[in-house]
Amino acid sequence: MQYFDDLIQLFNTKLEQEIMLIGNREPQNLYEPVVYTLNMGGKRIRPVLLLMAHNLYSPSFEEAFPAAFAIELFHNFTLLHDDIMDNADLRRNFQTVHKKFSPETAILSGDAMSILSYEYITKCKSKNYREIFELFTNTALKICEGQQFDMDFENRNDVTVLDYLKMISLKTAILLAASLKLGALTGNSPIKDAELLYEFGFNLGMAFQLQDDLLDTFGKTHEFGKNIGGDIVANKKTYLMLKSLELAKGEISLELNSLLSSTTINREEKIEKVKNIYSQLDVVSLSQQKMDEYYNMALSNLAELNINNEKKSNLLFVAKKMMNRKS
Amino acid sequence: MQYFDDLIQLFNTKLEQEIMLIGNREPQNLYEPVVYTLNMGGKRIRPVLLLMAHNLYSPSFEEAFPAAFAIELFHNFTLLHDDIMDNADLRRNFQTVHKKFSPETAILSGDAMSILSYEYITKCKSKNYREIFELFTNTALKICEGQQFDMDFENRNDVTVLDYLKMISLKTAILLAASLKLGALTGNSPIKDAELLYEFGFNLGMAFQLQDDLLDTFGKTHEFGKNIGGDIVANKKTYLMLKSLELAKGEISLELNSLLSSTTINREEKIEKVKNIYSQLDVVSLSQQKMDEYYNMALSNLAELNINNEKKSNLLFVAKKMMNRKS
Numbered sequence: 192m193q194y195f196d197d198l199i200q201l202f203n204t205k206l207e208q209e210i211m212l213i214g215n216r217e218p219q220n221l222y223e224p225v226v227y228t229l230n231m232g233g234k235r236i237r238p239v240l241l242l243m244a245h246n247l248y249s250p251s252f253e254e255a256f257p258a259a260f261a262i263e264l265f266h267n268f269t270l271l272h273d274d275i276m277d278n279a280d281l282r283r284n285f286q287t288v289h290k291k292f293s294p295e296t297a298i299l300s301g302d303a304m305s306i307l308s309y310e311y312i313t314k315c316k317s318k319n320y321r322e323i324f325e326l327f328t329n330t331a332l333k334i335c336e337g338q339q340f341d342m343d344f345e346n347r348n349d350v351t352v353l354d355y356l357k358m359i360s361l362k363t364a365i366l367l368a369a370s371l372k373l374g375a376l377t378g379n380s381p382i383k384d385a386e387l388l389y390e391f392g393f394n395l396g397m398a399f400q401l402q403d404d405l406l407d408t409f410g411k412t413h414e415f416g417k418n419i420g421g422d423i424v425a426n427k428k429t430y431l432m433l434k435s436l437e438l439a440k441g442e443i444s445l446e447l448n449s450l451l452s453s454t455t456i457n458r459e460e461k462i463e464k465v466k467n468i469y470s471q472l473d474v475v476s477l478s479q480q481k482m483d484e485y486y487n488m489a490l491s492n493l494a495e496l497n498i499n500n501e502k503k504s505n506l507l508f509v510a511k512k513m514m515n516r517k518s
Numbered sequence: 519m520q521y522f523d524d525l526i527q528l529f530n531t532k533l534e535q536e537i538m539l540i541g542n543r544e545p546q547n548l549y550e551p552v553v554y555t556l557n558m559g560g561k562r563i564r565p566v567l568l569l570m571a572h573n574l575y576s577p578s579f580e581e582a583f584p585a586a587f588a589i590e591l592f593h594n595f596t597l598l599h600d601d602i603m604d605n606a607d608l609r610r611n612f613q614t615v616h617k618k619f620s621p622e623t624a625i626l627s628g629d630a631m632s633i634l635s636y637e638y639i640t641k642c643k644s645k646n647y648r649e650i651f652e653l654f655t656n657t658a659l660k661i662c663e664g665q666q667f668d669m670d671f672e673n674r675n676d677v678t679v680l681d682y683l684k685m686i687s688l689k690t691a692i693l694l695a696a697s698l699k700l701g702a703l704t705g706n707s708p709i710k711d712a713e714l715l716y717e718f719g720f721n722l723g724m725a726f727q728l729q730d731d732l733l734d735t736f737g738k739t740h741e742f743g744k745n746i747g748g749d750i751v752a753n754k755k756t757y758l759m760l761k762s763l764e765l766a767k768g769e770i771s772l773e774l775n776s777l778l779s780s781t782t783i784n785r786e787e788k789i790e791k792v793k794n795i796y797s798q799l800d801v802v803s804l805s806q807q808k809m810d811e812y813y814n815m816a817l818s819n820l821a822e823l824n825i826n827n828e829k830k831s832n833l834l835f836v837a838k839k840m841m842n843r844k845s
Contacts, residue, residue, distance in 0.1 A: 221666035272629060276622040295603040295669065298625060302599060303662040305632060309655045313648075321640075324651060328636045335630040339548035342622065 192508045198239045205256055206235075206263065213307070224288045224300035225307065228267050231283045237370040238263045240509060244374025244388050247502050254316055258323060258373045261311035265327075266366060268304040269334055271297060276342070305331075319376040326376070330369040337361025344428045352433045356397070364396030387496050391506070394489035399513050401482040404429040405475065408466060420462035426451055430481065432465075434474040443468055486514060519835045525566045532583055533562075533590065540634070551615045551627035552634065555594050558610045564697040565590045567836060571701025571715050574829050581643055585700045588638035588654060593693060595631040596661055598624060603669070632658075646703040653703070657696040664688025671755045679760045683724070691723030714823050718833070721816035726840050728809040731756040732802065735793060747789035753778055757808065759792075761801040770795055813841060 206229065214226045238259035245255035273279075274287040275297050281287060289297035308327075315323050340358040344350050371392035375385035407422045408431060422429050439447050447468050450461055469475055489510060493503055510516075533556065541553045565586035572582035600606075601614040602624050608614060616624035635654075642650050667685040671677050698719035702712035734749045735758060749756050766774050774795050777788055796802055816837060820830055837843075 218663060218666045218670055220670055221663055272625055276625060298599055298603060299662060299666055299669075302629075302632065303659060303666075305629065306655060306658045306662065309636065310659060313652045313655050321647065325640045328633060328640050331633045332630060332637060335626060335633065336545060336548055339545045339626055339630075342626070343545055343547055 192505070194505050195239070195508055195512070198242050199235055201252065202235055202238050202242060202259060206238075206260065209260055220292075220296065221300055221303050224271075224292050224296055225304050227285075227291070228271055228288060228300075228304070229264070231267075231285045233263075233267070233283065235263065236509070236513065237266055237366060240367065240392065240506075241370040241374035241377075243505055243509065244371045244380075245378040246374075247384075247498055248375065248378030248380040255374055255377045257311045257314035258327075258377050261308040261327060262366070262370050262373065264304055264308040264311065265331060265334075268301050268308065269338070271301045271304065273338060275301075276338075315377060317377050317379060319379065323373060323376050326369055326372060330365055333361045333365055337363075337365075345426075350428045350433060352430060352437065355428060355430055355433050359400040360393070360397060363400045364393045367396035367399070368392035381497075384496060384498070387492050391489050391492035391496070391510075394485045394492060395510050395513065398482045398485035398489060401430060401478055401485065402514060404431060405478055405482070408462075408469070409475070420458070420466075423462050423465045424458055430478045431469055431474050434477055435468055435472050438472045438474065439468070443471060486510075519832070521832050522566070522835055522839070525569050526562055528579065529562055529565050529569060529586060533565075533587065536587055547619075547623065548627055548630050551598075551619050551623055552631050554612075554618070555598055555615060555627075555631070556591070558594075558612045560590075560594070560610065562590065563836070563840065564593055564693060567694065567719065567833075568697040568701035568704075570832055570836065571698045571707075572705040573701075574711075574825055575702065575705030575707040582701060582704045584638040584641035585650060585654075585704050588635040589693070589697050589700065591631055591635040591638065592654075592658060592661075595628050595635065596665070598628045598631065600665065602628075603665075642704060644704050644706060646706065650700060650703050653696055653699060657692055660688045660692055664690075664692075672753075677755045677760060679757060679764065682755060682757055682760050686727040687720070687724060690727045691720045694723035694726070695719035708824075711823060711825070714819050718816050718819035718823070718837075721812045721819060722837050722840065725809045725812035725816060728757055728805055728812065729841060731758060732805055732809070735789075735796070736802070747785070747793075750789050750792045751785055757805045758796055758801050761804055762795055762799050765799045765801065766795070770798060813837075 210226055210229050213222050213229075216222045241259045241262055242252055242255050245252065249255070270282060271288050274282055275289045275294055279287050280290055285291075287297075288300065292300075312324055312327050317323060337358055337360075340354070341362060344354070344358065368389045369392070371388040372385050375388045380388075404422065407429075408420060410419055421427075422432075426432075435447060436444075446464070450456065450464055450468075453461070490507075493506055493510075496503065537553055537556050540549050540556075543549045568586045568589055569579055569582050572579065576582070597609060598615050601609055602616045602621060606614050607617055612618075614624075615627065619627075639651055639654050644650060664685055664687075667681070668689055671681070671685065695716045696719070698715040699712050702715045707715075731749065734756075735747060737746055748754075749759075753759075762774060763771075773791070777783065777791055777795075780788070817834075820833055820837070823830065
């Protein structure tokens with residue numbers, strides 16, 4: 192859709208200017224990794240959703256850019272620090288910051304990036320300034336909480352499906368939700384619309400993450416852009432895995448637990464065997480049901496929104512695009 | 519002075535309540551290191567200066583506490599992340615967070631602590647809200663810049679005395695300055711007073727850091743609380759060292775450079791020999807002169823402040839206390 196592509200291009204052009212300004216700041220060793228991170232690219236889906244929400248209520252985008260930059264910088268800051276914690280080598284096919292520069296640089300540049308995102312928030316001129324600042328802060332803190340829950344899950348044996356849903360809501364869904372609401376707030380939307388857009392983003396984010404987990408196990412490498420089966424190999428406590436642990440009885444339960452604790456099993460064999468269990472227990476359908484549930488809630492939120500259908504169609508387009516749906 | 523002691527106690531009582539609230543948040547693994555860090559104590563000089571500045575214009579402290587918590591949390595966040603970067607074992611005689619918990623926890627809890635400090639800023643009710651938010655953000659970013667300059671100095675051979683003064687201004691002075699100005703802003707002071715209090719804090723901060731560097735070399739361990747000579751052993755580019763490198767000629771220059779590059783020299787011998795060079799070049803007097811210059815500027819800022827002498831005497835008391843001066 193032209194409108195969506197235009198917004199991506201508009202945002203990227205504006206962001207390039209900001210990246211240049213950031214690159215001119217001193218000390219260079221602090222800001223170079225920030226520039227490097229932002230230049231890795233990314234789908235820019237959050238800032239574009241923000242711009243779209245803003246544009247529902249305001250013809251000009253100018254007032255929305257600071258918040259859009261803030262969201263994109265904060266998101267990239269979390270990836271930068273997550274990569275240190277995960278000791279990841281690559282991000283979007285680039286060397287991670289802590290590998291290319293140093294762990295010290297990655298910590299400090301990440302800190303600066305997080306504060307830079309606040310610097311953009313200070314530039315918001317909207318009368319909803321206070322609410323924008325509060326929403327941003329609230330969201331930022333919750334994302335840290337989500338990351339901690341995710342790290343905690345690795346060492347816990349009592350994680351439930353509900354725990355998992357809470358974790359992905361914090362780690363993924365609320366940032367999409369906040370992006371949409373921030374756009375509404377910078378556009379001075381009615382309060383009710385801002386809330387509905389938040390719900391729409393939240394439910395879409397939940398559906399998106401459930402789909403992402405499904406693709407990690409059942410997708411095709413060239414479409415997914417990552418190695419398939421990574422979650423299974425790493426014993427990630429995803430919806431599929433937690434639901435299987437919940438449903439598995441007798442022999443299947445024994446086999447699943449032995450696969451989870453085996454340290455010698457071959458990677459491909461483990462993936463095949465776990466996928467086989469997922470099929471036997473039919474957890475893929477359950478996960479798809481859950482995903483559809485969230486997606487349909489997102490569509491209801493959109494339906495309830497009191498704006499004309501042409502404007503709605505833009506948001507619907509992004510929702511479908513994110514979920515790889517034709518209808 | 520009773521007033522000063524009362525404020526420390528008042529702040530600590532209020533902070534304890536906040537620490538309890540933070541400790542009740544979930545996930546525990548994220549917030550426990552934050553509580554641990556805040557419970558290490560500290561002089562609380564920044565929040566108390568903030569309360570004092572506030573109290574010059576407002577009888578009640580209530581409006582000042584959120585900003586005072588924000589400053590104290592942000593300061594402690596920087597120490598937490600600095601300790602990872604320096605790989606320090608101890609902070610205030612406690613195990614550092616990354617040693618006691620893990621580096622991952624220290625990174626993420628630090629991030630949360632930095633955002634928590636913003637959460638306190640969102641609670642400021644003053645009509646100067648926007649200015650408070652901007653000052654806090656601006657200061658936070660500059661502190662990161664100061665830390666990066668400090669790290670860069672280790673690998674640079676062209677650091678000048680001016681570079682050093684700029685670095686300590688960013689790393690130390692502006693946080694004291696901002697604390698005082700934030701207090702003025704939460705107290706709705708006249709703009710001119712807020713600026714003067716900022717200058718007072720800045721100059722006091724510069725004098726304090728120059729004194730701290732002098733004590734690191736010439737203090738007494740039991741008074742200073744750290745091992746004496748640490749800066750010399752670590753080849754820190756302090757005012758004393760940079761001035762010596764600037765003034766040293768011929769044999770003294772050769773000796774100093776050989777001391778700096780030696781990897782075999784005994785710790786105590788190195789300290790003695792460098793101190794000896796400092797005496798020969800009289801850089802201690804030069805450093806004291808610089809320190810007095812800043813201290814006297816701080817006193818002028820105070821003199822210029824249009825408040826009654828009794829109120830001034832409280833700020834003067836803290837300035838003297840920080841500089842260990844009787845008069």
